[in-house]
Amino acid sequence: MVQLLWLRNDLRLHDHEGFRLASGHGAPLAVIFILPQQWLTNDDAGMNRLGSAKSHYLRSALIDLHRQLEDQTIDLHIFSGDPLQIFKDIQAEFTGTDLRLLTAEAQAPEESDWISGIRDLGMPVTTYSAQTLFTEKQIQTLGSSYPSPFTRFRNTVEGDPGLWQVKTPVDTPPLGVHEQPLRLQSPVSWPQSAYQVKLPVSGGERGAQLWWSDYLKSDAINHYKTTRNQLMGKYSSSHLSAALAWGCLSVRQIWHDILQYEAAKGASEHTYWLRFELLWREYFHWSLRHHGKQLFQPNGLASHAPESRPDPARWQAWCNATTGVPMVDAGLRELRHTGHISNRLRQNMASYFIHQLKLDWRLGARWFEMYLADADVASNYGNWAYIAGCGHDPRPQRQFNLNRQLRQYDPHAEHIHYWCPELSGENATNIIRHQTGEQILPLYPAPVVPAPDGD
Ligand SMILES: Cc1cc2nc3c(=O)[nH]c(=O)nc-3n(C[C@H](O)[C@H](O)[C@H](O)COP(=O)(O)OP(=O)(O)OC[C@H]3O[C@@H](n4cnc5c(N)ncnc54)[C@H](O)[C@@H]3O)c2cc1C
Structure with a gap:
C-alpha cells in the first residue's frame, strides 16, 4: 500500500x-x-x-x-x-x-x-x-436556515454553542512514515514576473505564523473594527487572507487563537468583529458548495443578470490601469504589484466595474482571481456577485459612491499619491472633480466613464 x-x-x-x-x-x-x-x-x-x-x-x-x-x-x-x-x-x-x-x-x-x-x-x-471552520455534518444541522442571507446564517451559528465554539485544531504528530519516492517527472514552469512584486506579508506557513503572532502581540486586533476599512497600513487589518486562501494557516487555529486572546486580554467589539469577518468567509465557502456551478452563471444566484455589454475600450482601460478614475487606477496598480488591496477598495473597484463600466461582473472576478495573492474562489465570486446584486444580498444592487468613499477613506489622497505619484501635487478635491468628469487634471487621462457624485 x-x-x-x-x-x-x-x-x-x-x-x-x-x-x-x-x-x-x-x-x-x-x-x-x-x-x-x-x-x-x-x-x-x-x-x-x-x-x-x-x-x-x-x-x-x-x-x-x-x-x-x-x-x-x-x-x-x-x-x-x-x-x-x-x-x-x-x-x-x-x-x-x-x-x-x-x-x-x-x-x-x-x-x-x-x-x-x-x-x-x-x-x-x-x-x-x-479550509472551513465547520464540518459538512455541522452545516447539515443548520437545516432549513441554510442557505439563507448572511445575517440569518450568522445568528444561527452564534446561537448554537456547538458550532460557535468551533472544533479544536488537531495536532499533527511528527510524520513517522517512510517517504514513497515517485519516478514520474512533470517539470513546472512558473510564469515570469511582469511586475516587481512586494507582498504585504511573506508567503508560507512559517511566515504567516510569525505575522499572526506579531499581529496579536502588537494588540492591533484591539482596533480592528475601527481600522479595517483603511486603504493602507500594516496593522489596519489582519492580512490573513492569502495564508487562509492557500491554507498556510488553519482558520480553526486562528479562531481558537482569537478566543485565547479574548480569555487572556478581554473580549471586545474588535476581537468579535474579526471572527465576524471570518464568518463571511465561511458563509461564502458553504454557499459555493451548495450552489456549485450556478454561481458562475451571468445571473449568479439571482433570477436576472445585471446589465452589461462587451466594451473593448473600457476593458483595456481597466487592464492598463488607465480608467482615468484615480481611485480605481491606484487600486489596479496596487493589485498587480502586491497581490493585495483592502476590502474597501475592492468594493469600490468592483462597483465601478459593474455599475459604471457596465462590464460582465464575472470578467472582473476573473481579473481579481488572476492577481490576488489571496484569490479564493468562494470569497471572490461571492463578493463580486453580491456587489452585482446577483449574490446572496436581498438588495437588488450595491453601488458605491466612489467620491464619497474617497472623501471618507482617503481624505488626503495618500493612497492615490502612493500608487499614482504623477498626482502627488493634487489634493483630494481636485482628484474628485476629475473623477466626476470635470477635466481639471490635464496630464491625467479623462475618465472612460466618470464616477458620478451625489447620493
Ligand atoms: C470584490 C471582492 C473580491 C474579494 N475577493 C476575495 C478573495 O479572492 N479572497 C479573499 O480571501 N477575500 C476576498 N475578498 C474579501 C476581503 O476583501 C478580503 O478577505 C480582505 O480584504 C483581506 O484582507 P485581510 O486579511 O486583512 O482582511 P481582514 O479584514 O483582516 O479580515 C479577516 C479575514 O476575514 C475574511 N474576510 C474578511 N472580509 C471578507 C469578505 N468580505 N468576504 C469573505 N471573507 C472575508 C478573510 O479571510 C480575511 O483574511 C473580496 C472582497 C471583495 C469586495
Whole structure:
C-alpha cells in the first residue's frame, strides 16, 4: 500500500487532518502538489489564473512546506499538468500496488470534478476538512436556515454553542512514515514576473505564523473594527487572507487563537468583529458548495443578470490601469504589484466595474482571481456577485459612491499619491472633480466613464 497525499489549498503542517490520517495509517507516503495546466493558459479575454504576486506567494508557500517536510525526510513532489492525467500516470507507475489518495474536500466544482474523476479511475479517495471552520455534518444541522442571507446564517451559528465554539485544531504528530519516492517527472514552469512584486506579508506557513503572532502581540486586533476599512497600513487589518486562501494557516487555529486572546486580554467589539469577518468567509465557502456551478452563471444566484455589454475600450482601460478614475487606477496598480488591496477598495473597484463600466461582473472576478495573492474562489465570486446584486444580498444592487468613499477613506489622497505619484501635487478635491468628469487634471487621462457624485 502506498498513500498519496494531494495538497491543494492546505499548504501547512499544523492542524492538518490529512497528515494526521497518513501518519496514523503508517504506509509509505508521497506528498504531491499539482499546478493545474489550465491555471497557466490564457482564456479568451487574455487572462490566466497565476498573476505575478499570486504566483510569488504560492511559490513561497511551497518552498516553505518543502523545507519543513525535508526536515522529516519527506519530499514534496510538485507537478504541472492535468491532475487527472497525473494520477493516471501515477497509477501506471504503481501497477500492482494498492494506492490510497488523501486530499481535502472540494471547495469548488472544478475540484469536485477532479476528485470524482480520480474515483472513477478506481483509486480509493479519503477526503478531509481543511479550509472551513465547520464540518459538512455541522452545516447539515443548520437545516432549513441554510442557505439563507448572511445575517440569518450568522445568528444561527452564534446561537448554537456547538458550532460557535468551533472544533479544536488537531495536532499533527511528527510524520513517522517512510517517504514513497515517485519516478514520474512533470517539470513546472512558473510564469515570469511582469511586475516587481512586494507582498504585504511573506508567503508560507512559517511566515504567516510569525505575522499572526506579531499581529496579536502588537494588540492591533484591539482596533480592528475601527481600522479595517483603511486603504493602507500594516496593522489596519489582519492580512490573513492569502495564508487562509492557500491554507498556510488553519482558520480553526486562528479562531481558537482569537478566543485565547479574548480569555487572556478581554473580549471586545474588535476581537468579535474579526471572527465576524471570518464568518463571511465561511458563509461564502458553504454557499459555493451548495450552489456549485450556478454561481458562475451571468445571473449568479439571482433570477436576472445585471446589465452589461462587451466594451473593448473600457476593458483595456481597466487592464492598463488607465480608467482615468484615480481611485480605481491606484487600486489596479496596487493589485498587480502586491497581490493585495483592502476590502474597501475592492468594493469600490468592483462597483465601478459593474455599475459604471457596465462590464460582465464575472470578467472582473476573473481579473481579481488572476492577481490576488489571496484569490479564493468562494470569497471572490461571492463578493463580486453580491456587489452585482446577483449574490446572496436581498438588495437588488450595491453601488458605491466612489467620491464619497474617497472623501471618507482617503481624505488626503495618500493612497492615490502612493500608487499614482504623477498626482502627488493634487489634493483630494481636485482628484474628485476629475473623477466626476470635470477635466481639471490635464496630464491625467479623462475618465472612460466618470464616477458620478451625489447620493
Ligand atoms: C470584490 C471582492 C473580491 C474579494 N475577493 C476575495 C478573495 O479572492 N479572497 C479573499 O480571501 N477575500 C476576498 N475578498 C474579501 C476581503 O476583501 C478580503 O478577505 C480582505 O480584504 C483581506 O484582507 P485581510 O486579511 O486583512 O482582511 P481582514 O479584514 O483582516 O479580515 C479577516 C479575514 O476575514 C475574511 N474576510 C474578511 N472580509 C471578507 C469578505 N468580505 N468576504 C469573505 N471573507 C472575508 C478573510 O479571510 C480575511 O483574511 C473580496 C472582497 C471583495 C469586495
